[in-house]
Amino acid sequence: MHEYDLIADWYASHRTAHLGVPEVAALAASLPAGASVLDVGCGTGLPLTRVLVEHGCVVMGVDSSRELLARFQANFPHVPVRCAPIQSCDLQPRAFDAAIAWGVLFHLRHEAQAQAIANIARALKPGAAFLFTAGDVHGSMDGTPMHGVPFRYHSYSIDGYRELLRTHGLTLDATYKDSGGNVCFQSRKTG
């Protein structure tokens, strides 16, 4: 999607500073020092990549927006990034101890979300955690435009995500809401 290229400066200055921070900090604290973490839809890297880096994680970012990645690289010049859609991004199999995707999957149509989860699952080591946000009601809807740019959102139900994760060897351990009301899915590669 290219919508974020159109609103990159606006997004960078309006991204809530605390959203997702406690959840990602808890994940990072559960990982061994030097753990490799895939940050899917990393955006500018603020604040979530910073949380991972400050916990000593070795991060790789993937994002489809060139404009946001330019800001990411200014913020984290030593963190490698790929500019690609996560559903087709070439990732090394079994490379990561964990992955996060905060505020990303709901931008993808249903089939693309399934492809994204399949691709992320392949890149995770056995036992690796995958923490992401999504909706919890199956469907698609127009959202409030951001800085005048329209966005459409897509979601499976929680049971739909559980089944999709299971298909790709992941077990959904818990769901809960973050401070912004987003549904967080805490899962692990078990298959």
Ligand SMILES: C[S@@+](CC[C@H](N)C(=O)[O-])C[C@H]1O[C@@H](n2cnc3c(N)ncnc32)[C@H](O)[C@@H]1O
């Ligand atoms: C709401 S922003 C969240 C950014 C960051 N995770 C955060 O918490 O600030 C959504 C991000 O997902 C990226 N994105 C959207 N579709 C994507 C896709 N198919 N593959 C990779 N990144 C994508 C956007 O470019 C944007 O950076």
